[in-house]
Amino acid sequence: MFSVVLRKYSFIAKSNLKHNFLIHILTALLLLCLTPLLFGIGNLDAAASAVPLEMIVVLLGIVLLTPIFMPEQQKDIRELIETKCTSQSGIYLIRMITSVTTIFIMILCFALFMSLNGSNFPVLKYTIGTFFGAFFLGAVGVFFSGISDNIAVGYMVSLFYYVFNMAAGSKYLGKLFLFSMSKGSFEEKYWLMGTAILLVVVTLLIQTVIRRVR
Amino acid sequence: MMFLKEFKKTIMSLTYLIFVGILLLMYVTQYETSVAKIEAPQKGLQSYGVKYEENKEIIIPNAVESLYGEFSANSYIAYPIGFYKNVKLGDKKQGEMVAILSEMTGISKDDLMADAGTDGAGITFGEGDMVTNESGEITFTVPGEGEGKEVLPSRISIDQKLTYERFRELMKDADKLIGGGSKYSNLTDFGSVPMTYEDALVEYKAIVEKDKITGALARVFSDYLGIVLSIFPVFVAVALGLKDRRAKIQELLYTRRISSFRFMFTRYFAMVAALFLPVLLMALYVTVQTANQYRGVDIDLFAFIKYSCGSLLPSIMVSAAVGVCLTVLTDTPIAIAAQGIWWFIGINMGLQHIDGGYGSDLVIRHNKVGNTDVYLDNFNTLVINRISYTLLAIALVALSVWIYELKRRGKLDVLGSIKKIFIHRKVESKA
Numbered sequence: 275m276f277s278v279v280l281r282k283y284s285f286i287a288k289s290n291l292k293h294n295f296l297i298h299i300l301t302a303l304l305l306l307c308l309t310p311l312l313f314g315i316g317n318l319d320a321a322a323s324a325v326p327l328e329m330i331v332v333l334l335g336i337v338l339l340t341p342i343f344m345p346e347q348q349k350d351i352r353e354l355i356e357t358k359c360t361s362q363s364g365i366y367l368i369r370m371i372t373s374v375t376t377i378f379i380m381i382l383c384f385a386l387f388m389s390l391n392g393s394n395f396p397v398l399k400y401t402i403g404t405f406f407g408a409f410f411l412g413a414v415g416v417f418f419s420g421i422s423d424n425i426a427v428g429y430m431v432s433l434f435y436y437v438f439n440m441a442a443g444s445k446y447l448g449k450l451f452l453f454s455m456s457k458g459s460f461e462e463k464y465w466l467m468g469t470a471i472l473l474v475v476v477t478l479l480i481q482t483v484i485r486r487v488r
Numbered sequence: 489m490m491f492l493k494e495f496k497k498t499i500m501s502l503t504y505l506i507f508v509g510i511l512l513l514m515y516v517t518q519y520e521t522s523v524a525k526i527e528a529p530q531k532g533l534q535s536y537g538v539k540y541e542e543n544k545e546i547i548i549p550n551a552v553e554s555l556y557g558e559f560s561a562n563s564y565i566a567y568p569i570g571f572y573k574n575v576k577l578g579d580k581k582q583g584e585m586v587a588i589l590s591e592m593t594g595i596s597k598d599d600l601m602a603d604a605g606t607d608g609a610g611i612t613f614g615e616g617d618m619v620t621n622e623s624g625e626i627t628f629t630v631p632g633e634g635e636g637k638e639v640l641p642s643r644i645s646i647d648q649k650l651t652y653e654r655f656r657e658l659m660k661d662a663d664k665l666i667g668g669g670s671k672y673s674n675l676t677d678f679g680s681v682p683m684t685y686e687d688a689l690v691e692y693k694a695i696v697e698k699d700k701i702t703g704a705l706a707r708v709f710s711d712y713l714g715i716v717l718s719i720f721p722v723f724v725a726v727a728l729g730l731k732d733r734r735a736k737i738q739e740l741l742y743t744r745r746i747s748s749f750r751f752m753f754t755r756y757f758a759m760v761a762a763l764f765l766p767v768l769l770m771a772l773y774v775t776v777q778t779a780n781q782y783r784g785v786d787i788d789l790f791a792f793i794k795y796s797c798g799s800l801l802p803s804i805m806v807s808a809a810v811g812v813c814l815t816v817l818t819d820t821p822i823a824i825a826a827q828g829i830w831w832f833i834g835i836n837m838g839l840q841h842i843d844g845g846y847g848s849d850l851v852i853r854h855n856k857v858g859n860t861d862v863y864l865d866n867f868n869t870l871v872i873n874r875i876s877y878t879l880l881a882i883a884l885v886a887l888s889v890w891i892y893e894l895k896r897r898g899k900l901d902v903l904g905s906i907k908k909i910f911i912h913r914k915v916e917s918k919a
Contacts, residue, residue: 301825308829312836314573317563325572330832337825348734392576426503426727429824430720434510440835441715442517 282360287368294345295372302337302376305330306384316391323388323395324455327404331384332411332452333436334377339412340428342369343419343481362485363478370474373412378405403455406467411436411452413470413477420477490746494758499765503727507720508766511713515770518712523705523857525781526695529688536683540676544652550678551655552592554671555662556644559585559600568669571836581665588658588665594647694860702778702791707844707854707863709774709792710799713767715835718803718851721763722827725811728759733819748893756812756885763804764796771796799852802874805881806850807831813884816891819903846870850877 309315313326343366346352356362378401385401411432419428436452444451450469454462498504529536558564562582564575577585590597659672671677683691695704732738744751771792779787788794807827814823834850841847844854844862846869854863863870894900 297820305829312833313571314566314575317574317576322572322574329571422502424502424727426723426730426821426824427506429821430503430506430723433824433828434506434716434720437716437719438513438517441514441712446517 315388318393320395323393328453332407335408335412336432338373340415403463406463410466410470413473417473417477490754491758494755498759498762503724536688538680539683541679547678564666566670593644700788702788704857706791706795710795711854719831721807722811725808726821729815742896749889752889802877806877809881809884813888816888
């Protein structure tokens with residue numbers, strides 16, 4: 275029984291990677307390749323190392339996590355999928371796990387690359403901090419695209435959250451400030467992660483309710 | 489008729505409502521909280537801010553000292569496109585840098601190399617010493633009297649034969665070696681001097697007489713709104729563009745009698761009009777608010793409208809045009825990524841002109857109430873910039889017309905081609 279379920283979901287994961295996820299991975303790789311052109315990533319101290327991670331690498335969350343509802347944007351595809359006995363929430367979870375794992379691996383690789391280039395910072399701590407920020411931005415996108423059934427809305431709100439952080443700083447955002455590591459604080463990252471988990475759970479619940487009502 | 493339909497379709501979309509919300513949030517949290525009532529400076533204040541002067545007596549020692557310090561540590565700070573970069577030069581380029589320093593100081597390359605790496609670099613200036621401490625303050629020590637001479641283990645002097653013109657050339661070379669965007673790309677930054685009461689009064693008079701108050705405020709208004717207007721219209725354009733595909737009416741639209749030119753341009757201008765409407769309303773609101781605040785003062789009642797049309801409208805146009813063009817071409821939201829990257833680079837390049845000055849920036853920055861003369865001195869650059877972006881927007885929509893026409897004739901299907909490459913390349917029928 276377990277092996278059947280495992281086989282089914284591993285097939286779904288592979289299929290998702292091939293049909294839906296590839297283009298987003300390519301965009302994410304492009305973003306990572308652009309970062310060293312925009313920022314110096316070598317010979318940085320701890321505070322300066324946080325800047326490229328929090329300013330650009332964190333955007334991986336928007337690129338990789340926000341579009342998890344994208345394949346069902348077309349009504350006919352969605353209606354067809356909803357007739358199947360496989361749990362839709364299970365499919366979303368598979369997509370989310372794929373996205374989150376990819377985000378973490380990409381951030382870790384980038385942080386290691388910075389470290390190899392002579393930047394001096396705690397690699398694991400900064401990787402986790404950046405990952406929490408990325409997960410939060412992605413979760414904002416997931417929430418808004420999930421409740422609006424419009425992927426552009428998800429991208430729009432999560433990007434505005436990022437822009438607002440740049441423009442307003444921590445003044446209005448308090449514990450949910452994205453760029454805290456650059457200012458020497460890590461506490462905000464736990465708040466971001468907690469809120470992100472909450473947003474994802476609420477979105478999946480709302481999606482389930484919407485499907486049942488439909 | 490079609491214009492009104494498209495206009496209505498835009499303002500009824502969810503992305504448009506969020507766009508309006510974003511504008512309001514930026515206005516309330518940024519503009520309203522950063523602008524205080526403009527009043528004449530009071531005499532006897534401790535500080536009136538700083539200004540930058542092209543005074544070679546100040547610039548040369550400051551810049552040479554800074555370069556020497558960075559050379560010693562082989563750690564050069566640069567902002568090539570607005571972002572922090574810590575540049576480390578290879579042996580060859582360090583060799584070229586030491587030649588530059590040697591010419592400016594008159595000290596041999598070997599001595600400079602030997603001295604490199606010693607902390608607390610100081611500088612001999614005329615009869616005494618001029619030392620810049622960590623907070624940027626400049627202090628002088630007199631030879632034989634000050635403790636500074638003993639404290640500072642390393643010192644360099646300025647070659648008396650060095651002319652200002654040659655100094656500028658050498659600093660330009662130094663900037664090139666670092667890769668551009670270094671401190672030495674704008675030498676005036678080394679000429680900061682405290683503003684006096686008289687300076688502050690001149691600046692105030694410029695705001696009152698040349699800007700009629702509202703001009704100075706409108707530049708800050710445009711600065712804050714320009715940040716979001718250079719990126720968020722693309723979301724509205726993409727969402728509206730993809731709506732046809734989601735509703736599966738693309739093919740139906742292709743068969744209509746309307747020309748591609750009329751269809752695309754009407755749709756585009758209706759969208760731009762809808763996107764500009766909240767900006768205009770906010771400009772009107774802030775005009776009324778400012779007029780109430782400055783009762784009895786001669787203000788320019790049209791300043792906010794003029795700046796909105798001249799500075800903000802081109803930003804909306806180009807961002808929306810990128811959305812239209814790439815969505816027509818690919819039928820995907822890729823325009824968001826493209827405009828996002830352009831905006832990200834543009835906004836950071838604009839930081840170099842954050843208090844005015846301008847250039848080829850996508851986002852026009854002027855984050856200071858005042859700097860009227862900087863604005864007037866660079867007015868032509870600003871006009872060329874905005875006209876160029878407007879023309880670029882029109883060109884992108886014209887390109888969209890051509891792409892749309894090809895799709896109508898069935899000669900172009902970019903999304904289908906992408907799918908073939910990435911998705912179905914190995915799929916075989918099991919039947």
